Amino acid sequence: MKTSLMLSTLALLSPVCSLAEEKPVPLLEAPGRDLVQSHCITCHSLDYPRTNSPFMDRKAWEAEVNKMISAYGAPITAEDAKVIVEYLAVNYGVGG
Numbered sequence: 639m640k641t642s643l644m645l646s647t648l649a650l651l652s653p654v655c656s657l658a659e660e661k662p663v664p665l666l667e668a669p670g671r672d673l674v675q676s677h678c679i680t681c682h683s684l685d686y687p688r689t690n691s692p693f694m695d696r697k698a699w700e701a702e703v704n705k706m707i708s709a710y711g712a713p714i715t716a717e718d719a720k721v722i723v724e725y726l727a728v729n730y731g732v733g734g
């Protein structure tokens with residue numbers, strides 16, 4: 639009984655471990671992906687938006703992108719930011 643529980647836990651964990659491999663982070667194909675890819679990779683890995691996705695809703699993404707712009711000086715226009723927030727909220731957000 640205990641063993642089978644451990645095995646299923648391992649099976650659940652293994653896909654998470656493979657995420658740690660060093661390779662380019664593929665983002666989901668959707669409108670706005672090119673903007674996210676070109677803007678957000680200039681300072682850090684595209685893994686950042688992805689790792690944060692389990693607890694980010696639209697408001698949180700909006701705040702996050704604004705923080706990248708105002709606190710860290712990301713050169714993203716208001717227009718691009720809208721598209722980026724939309725993309726992140728739909729593809730990497732909770733609750734749409």
Ligand code: HEC
Nearest residue numbers: 677678680681682686687690702703706710711712713722
């Ligand atoms: C001008 C540089 C710059 C750009 C461009 C940039 N970021 Fe960041 N980002 C940072 C820095 C600096 C940090 C915090 C330090 C760290 O952890 O590396 C950070 C951290 C983050 C984090 C982790 C949570 C946090 O607030 O620390 C997320 C998520 C994130 N960025 C998302 C994005 C997204 C999405 C974009 C594209 C819209 C983006 N970043 C573009 C500089 C940037």
